[in-house]
Amino acid sequence: MATAYQDRKIPVAPLNAGDAPFFEGAAAGKLMVKYCNDCKQYHHYPRPMCPFCYSTHTEWRQARGTGVVYSFSISRATGPIPYAIAYVTLDEGPTIMTNIVETDLDTIQCGQKVTVVFKPTEDPKLAVPMFKPA
Amino acid sequence: MTIKGKAYIGGIFEHPARKLGNDISQAELHAQCSKGALEDAGLSFKDVDGYFGAGDIPGGLLSMVDYLNLTVRHLDQTYTGGSSYLYLVAHAAEAIAAGKCSVALISLADFGRRGTAVRDRGEGIAEQPFEYPFGPVTVNLYAMAAQRHMYQYGTTSEQLAQVKVAASHHAQWNPNAVIRKVLTTEDVLNSPMVADPLHRMDCCVVTDGGGAVVVVSPEIARQLKKPKVKLIGVGESSKDQMGGKIDLTYTGAVRSGPIAFAEAGVTPADIKYASIYDSFTITVVETIEDLGFCKKGEGGKFVCDGNLVSGVGKLPFNTDGGGMCNNHPGNKGGITKVIEAVRQLRGESHPKVQVKNCDIALAHGTGGSLGTRHGSATLIMERE
Numbered sequence A: 001m002a003t004a005y006q007d008r009k010i011p012v013a014p015l016n017a018g019d020a021p022f023f024e025g026a027a028a029g030k031l032m033v034k035y036c037n038d039c040k041q042y043h044h045y046p047r048p049m050c051p052f053c054y055s056t057h058t059e060w061r062q063a064r065g066t067g068v069v070y071s072f073s074i075s076r077a078t079g080p081i082p083y084a085i086a087y088v089t090l091d092e093g094p095t096i097m098t099n100i101v102e103t104d105l106d107t108i109q110c111g112q113k114v115t116v117v118f119k120p121t122e123d124p125k126l127a128v129p130m131f132k133p134a
Numbered sequence B: 001m002t003i004k005g006k007a008y009i010g011g012i013f014e015h016p017a018r019k020l021g022n023d024i025s026q027a028e029l030h031a032q033c034s035k036g037a038l039e040d041a042g043l044s045f046k047d048v049d050g051y052f053g054a055g056d057i058p059g060g061l062l063s064m065v066d067y068l069n070l071t072v073r074h075l076d077q078t079y080t081g082g083s084s085y086l087y088l089v090a091h092a093a094e095a096i097a098a099g100k101c102s103v104a105l106i107s108l109a110d111f112g113r114r115g116t117a118v119r120d121r122g123e124g125i126a127e128q129p130f131e132y133p134f135g136p137v138t139v140n141l142y143a144m145a146a147q148r149h150m151y152q153y154g155t156t157s158e159q160l161a162q163v164k165v166a167a168s169h170h171a172q173w174n175p176n177a178v179i180r181k182v183l184t185t186e187d188v189l190n191s192p193m194v195a196d197p198l199h200r201m202d203c204c205v206v207t208d209g210g211g212a213v214v215v216v217s218p219e220i221a222r223q224l225k226k227p228k229v230k231l232i233g234v235g236e237s238s239k240d241q242m243g244g245k246i247d248l249t250y251t252g253a254v255r256s257g258p259i260a261f262a263e264a265g266v267t268p269a270d271i272k273y274a275s276i277y278d279s280f281t282i283t284v285v286e287t288i289e290d291l292g293f294c295k296k297g298e299g300g301k302f303v304c305d306g307n308l309v310s311g312v313g314k315l316p317f318n319t320d321g322g323g324m325c326n327n328h329p330g331n332k333g334g335i336t337k338v339i340e341a342v343r344q345l346r347g348e349s350h351p352k353v354q355v356k357n358c359d360i361a362l363a364h365g366t367g368g369s370l371g372t373r374h375g376s377a378t379l380i381m382e383r384e
């Protein structure tokens, strides 16, 4: 069995204050993650206040863009085409929701090494990070 | 303060309809379910002094209190998806124990919605911009929990299927159940793959419907005719993405369960019947591990050999057929979990599935998504 990857139209939800660097970074080819200068940990999804130590001394940092598949599922009934939602654990630490792309979806596995690619959204100024096999 | 012995389930009602269309308004469905539970208790709307609702009340709590023309001294609206109604039973018991009301009415009434479309949940939700582009829907989020549980513990699709199969053995005796055919492992595995590794039959049914529960003080309970069902322990919690330290292999039951067991002063071995929220087969497998019915990672093995089937296995569950086969009113199965546990304790379940000497029962709700955020609430009840 094989389920070929196909590009799909990526919607965006209305951004909240502080969210833009993630999406604008992706549009510029950068995976941006929030880092806390007090407890020295990355977190995701990004907040101005660190969810671990509640410090406001957080900053955006560019992640390497490599990680492993924590889990995934291929949506076959949502339509119009199959797609693979996933959680990828970045080498920097946090696990982020994403899609696995540009591969036979039936070959995806937990623990698989992946690398970031950036996919355009329906908003030309915003992109999102997705991952393909490394 | 403890709720132990300070509140009883006085009345229950499950609406028999599974498909209502435009025949009845949502408010009237709440009213009919409420009336049914009050009549079951032998009480009337005039006796109600506390009203408790979730997210399915058109116009909110005040609109429903107005519609029912209630005069109350306690109000609570708590919305944690399908688990809401177990939280509300706990909150009603707490309010009664604190003397804030003595007849608490909890109602659910809603219409089913297929969960396959990716929905924009509205503005201002902090996590939504970071999830919505990736196509999260209820089933693929639960599927990611199942996928990880399989990877980490070797759980199989055949094992998950046993949850559906066991529920179908119970549902065959329920004339109102949507699925009454006794299903085989092959029936589940041969059903279409919706979101790997979950098949269509790993999912609960989608139905309209509703139900209601009346929680009363010990003084009121003494005046009622039905067998007395006493609340002895309640626990609640939630579980989420933990700032990115995601672990999909356990649920909030790891916290709500021990709180409820400690208050009740009982252990999993004392539970004769369990209503376990069954949105998907994986929900049951993870929950029974987290409540301590088996070790972490062994839920897949535990559900085999008919262990969930009444009269056969170690932990009879969802003897009404559960969300798997009976109903899931408006995508929310919490209230029916409470209702079937009360039937078991009263000895009112169908004779073919009634657990013998059922003196202590548990009901557990999981609402939201195992894959992102969910509510967890555990109730332990005793027949007096």
Ligand SMILES: [Zn+2]
Residues within 6 Å of the ligand: A036, A037, A038, A039, A040, A041, A050, A051, A052, A053, A054, A055
């Ligand atoms: Zn910090």
